[in-house]
Amino acid sequence: MLRIQICIANCTANTNMSNTLFPTELPTTQEMYKALCERDSEYEGIFIVGVKTTGIFCRPTCPAKKPLEKNVSFYGNVRDALAAGFRPCKRCRPMEAFGTAPEWLANLLSQIEEFPDRRWKDHDLRELGLEPARVRRWFKAQHGMTFHCYQRTRRLGRAIGQIQVDNQSATSAQLNSGYESASGFRDAFKKLFENVPPSRARGDSTGSAESAKPMYVNRVLTELGPMVCAANEQGLHLLEFADRRMLETQIKRVNKLTRCTFVIGENEFHRSIQGELQAWFAGKLEKFQTPIVLKGTTFQEQVWRQLLQIRYGESRSYEQIAKNLENPKAMRAVGKANGDNRFAIVVPCHRVIRADGSLSGYGGGVWRKQWMLNHEQRSLKTN
Structure with a gap:
């Protein structure tokens, strides 16, 4: 099986994280400066740094040369850095969601979407004014694979979709997806799906092609x-x-x-x-409607359904959920099931807190949990 590793860089928060409901303080100056020098991605969303000598503000992970500690100021959010007179760095782009494609790559990405079956070569990239090595590095950082590997995977995925959804023959899907030979398409398909040939991609009455x-x-x-x-x-x-x-x-x-x-x-x-x-x-949606597939142990699914019942802007304790399941001693098991939730935000495990009202751990980072709770509270007050 081809293993697609999702290697996507860490996050950023471009919004105000301060709120009276869950007040937070920045880490110490020494801790933040150390994180800046080490480009520690775990501090993305925790602070923004203003560089006094250049007048710009950056993310903790900015690749630019690091200033002296005496020449930096730390802020909890972009708004405060802007208010202090700093302008956003053009290298790390702190005003954008992390992962946004850079401008120099926009034309290529647009053409990939418009012509999904085109087989791009290095000389094609150069004709667009792009250096192939630079393109490879970006795709490696964002998708865990080179640009050419990304192309092959997308073409194969599109072909599989045509076979399964559009009911095309394997030969038609091969030709429509940019594979020049039937043997190449079959080999790629078998490698991806553990030796299942393309002709079985639609499945049959026995379900033997489930894999x-x-x-x-x-x-x-x-x-x-x-x-x-x-x-x-x-x-x-x-x-x-x-x-x-x-x-x-x-x-x-x-x-x-x-x-x-x-x-x-x-x-x-x-x-x-x-x-x-x-x-x-945007604070305009309280309940998600996109279908989700909850699969786990019986107990996990019971806990996850309890999470779905917690209303927007409210919270429950682990103890309350355990009591609702008529198993008051299962608080630790509830916490573990909460951590095993595979649907961040949609199945709102961020709304589960300790009995004393304090925040507990969160797989996406406690700072995110705090932001989401604050966000929902603010939205309720605004709407």
Whole structure:
């Protein structure tokens, strides 16, 4: 099986993180300066740094040469840095969601979408004024693969979709997806789906081709950083922040539960959840409607359904959820099931806090949990 590793850089938060509901303080100056010098991605969204000698402000992970500690000021958000008179850095682009494609790559990405079956060569990139090595580095950083590998994976994913959804023959899908030979298409398909030939991609009455069904995976950019979204014809199976340490584990779990293989691409559910996330971040959506596929142990699914019942802007404790399940001693198990949730934001595990009202751990980072709770509270007051 071809293993598509989702290597997407960490997140940024471009919004005001201060709120009276859950007041926060910045780390110490020494801690933030150390994080800046080490380009520590775990501090993305925690602080913004203003450089007095240049008048610009940057992310903690900015690749620019590091200034002396005496020449920097730290801020909790972009707004405060702007108010202090700093302008955004052109290298790390702190005003944009991290993962946004740079301007120099926009034309290429546009043409890839317009002509998905084109086989791009290095000389084609040079004709666009692009250095192939630079393009390779960007795709390697954003997608965990080179540009040419990305092209092959997308073409194969499109071909599989044509076979399964459009009911095309394997030969037609091969020709429509830019594969010049039938043997090349078959070899690529077998490598991706563990020796299942293309002719079996549609499946049969016995379900023997279940392992040949693709799980389309793509990125969704948000104000809290990029998220990885995986969906098949049933609905969403995964929506998680790209920098979560358990992401690879969650991908393996989805693979084991569905017997599908991850392929770069998107379907209607990707587009649906992207629109709903934009509305949620704008404070205009309280309940998600995009279908999700909850698969886990009986207890996990019971906990996740309890999470779905927590209303927007409210919170519950682990103890309350355990009592609702008529198992008051299961608080620790509730916490573990909460951490195993594969649908960040949509299945609102961020609304679960300790009994004393304090925040507990969160797979996407406690700072994100705090931001989301604050965001929902602010939206309720505004609307």
